[in-house]
Amino acid sequence: MKPSLQLKLSQHLALTPQLQQSIRLLQLSTVELEHELERYLLDNPLLERAEDYALAANAPTTGDGEIAPRSDAPAEPSESASPDEESWLGEEAAYLRQPGSFDEDDDDYHDVQAASISLREHLLSQLGLMTLSGRDQVLVGCLIDALDDDGYLTQALDELAESMPAELDIAAEELQIALIHLQHLDPTGIGARGLQECLALQLQALAPDATRNLALEIVHKHLELLGNHDFQKLKRLTGCDDEALRAAHLLICSLNPRPGAQYSTADIRYIMPDVVVRKLRGQWTVNINSDAFPRLKINSLYAQILARQRGSGLAGQLQEARWLIRNVQQRFDTILRVAQAIVDRQRQFLDHGDVAMRPLVLREIAETLGLHESTISRVTTQKYMATPRGIFELKYFFGSHVSTEAGGACSATAIRALIKQLISAEEPTKPLSDSQISEVLGQQGIVVARRTIAKYREALNIPPVNLRKSI
Known part of the structure; x- marks a missing residue:
């Protein structure tokens, strides 16, 4: 073959650094976003936090790339609001006025105090009051160190005796006596082997x-x-x-x-909601959580220096700071749009609970907002919505559907809620089997197979019929 030259036209998508940053920020959770911003703040002297910043949700950006403070602070409940609206709006307004107070006002958060003393310290304090020989106290102490977090002794006494220094010459019989002493300590049941x-x-x-x-x-x-x-x-x-x-x-x-x-000290992880839902004048509306919104601005001193010295090496960092501020704003704008679209379709859930959840897929929101499904997927992952019914991940509002006899559709979330209701109302001596639950739902026009009922029941951590039966 002879070599030849050919001209070929093609199109490809080139992601600019700004677009790459925008996509990356969009998929981060609130905690991950904070960590990412801390890195930018350390690396870029032109970027800083605005401590006394007003609520920046939906705020326009200034010419320098800063987010302008909003003049429309969250309104107080109007006189036309219903009593239930006023109670929710009053709590939310208080939290929006006081940064960091959301956890204090929301009823879904409970004060959880970590244990002030460990199990080992509690047992050793009692051991010190017992009239035992020094050797016996050491042996009981060894058993205390071998307990797991639930207070069980999972290792056999023979194995414990073999693992101890040979010069101590400890026999399993001695450990058995030490175990009896341990099992007389508080709390009762400590030191059990099963x-x-x-x-x-x-x-x-x-x-x-x-x-x-x-x-x-x-x-x-x-x-x-x-x-x-x-x-x-x-x-x-x-x-x-x-x-x-x-x-x-x-x-x-x-x-x-x-x-x-x-x-035991529990590993408690708190969730910072990205958006807050409230009912105002009969309409469910979504607002950005001010505590989740990072307050960033351009350092005015460095910006003035840069304006006088055009050739400064800070020009690139100024552009990077502007990109970051705009992309953070765009991230929350997108979250707000998606959250509002979800709320518009799940109003019945907010009014009536899980049984009113309607089927919803990512494609439906994507087509409504003119966005790609992958963008909706990024927005709804590890982003949370605070509602009067609790705090939910945005993905919670999406789910498969089951056809009804009338030709409609019922969401899997609603079916799980119905199963939970039926089981909670069943007679303890005659609990409902999965087949019976399927028949009851069928009488309501919802056709669900027995194996699907079993799958949903297991997802709810509800035991089977034989384990729910009582005397």
């Missing part, structure tokens, strides 16, 4: 009576049957009647299967 022993220790600490003795027998011999709710077989093996078994069952359920958990 659930059965943990429950038995707590029952043995109670005053003997018929109910306690029956409960102890069940825990020692028939705990698996109790877990499977096989009450008929339990009555046959123990020779008790319904009333006695019911009392023993309630007593066992009142015990603490994790006695050491109350001293």
Whole structure:
């Protein structure tokens, strides 16, 4: 073949650095965005935070790329607002006026105080008051160090004895005695080697009576049957009647299967909502959460210096700072548009709850706003909406649908809510099976297969029918 020259025309998409930054900021969560902005603030001297900044949501940018403060502060509840609107609006207005106060006003947040003393410290303080020899105190201390967060001793005594220094010459029998001392400490049930022993220790600490003795027998011999709710077989093996078994069952359920958990420090993660939904004059509207909106501006001193010295090396950093401020603003504008579009389609959910959730897919929002589905996917991932019904990830409002006999569609979220309602209202002695739930929904015009009911029930962490049955 002879070499030849050919001219070929083609189109391709070139992402500018500004567009790449915009896409990256859009997919970040609020926490990740803060970390990213901290990096920019350290690297770029022209960029700084505006501490006394007004609410910047939907604010226009100035000629220098700064976000201009808004003059339309959140309005107080109007006289025409209904009482329920006023209560919600009043709380939200207070939080918008006071940065950082959202967690304090919202009822969904509860004060969770970390344990002031660890399980190990609690047990060692009691050990110091016991009249034991020095060797016995050391052995009990070793067992305390071997407990897990729930207060269980998961390692066998033989293994513990072998793992200790040989010069101590510790036998498993000595550890057995030390374990008895440990199991007499508070909280009751500590140092158990399994659930059965943990429950038995707590029952043995109670005053003997018929109910306690029956409960102890069940825990020692028939705990698996109790877990499977096989009450008929339990009555046959123990020779008790319904009333006695019911009392023993309630007593066992009142015990603490994790006695050491109350001293564990929980890993608590708080969610900062990106947008807040409120009802004003009968309409659900969305506003950017001022606490989630980063307040950035151009450093005026450096900007003045740069204006006088055109050849300064800070010109590139000035342009980068302007891009960042505009892209942050665009990020929240896009989140606001998407959130409002979601709220417009899920008004019934906000009014009536999960049972009124309508089917919704990303494509529907994308077509409404003239955006790509991938953009909607980025916006709805790890972005949260605060509503009077709680805080939800934006993705929560999207879901598959199930056809109805009338030719309509019912969302999977609504079906899960209906399943939860049916199970909560069922008779404890005759719980509904998955097939029966399917039949009940079918009578309401919602055709759902039994296996789909089982899948939704498991997603709700609801046990099967045999485990929900009570005496």
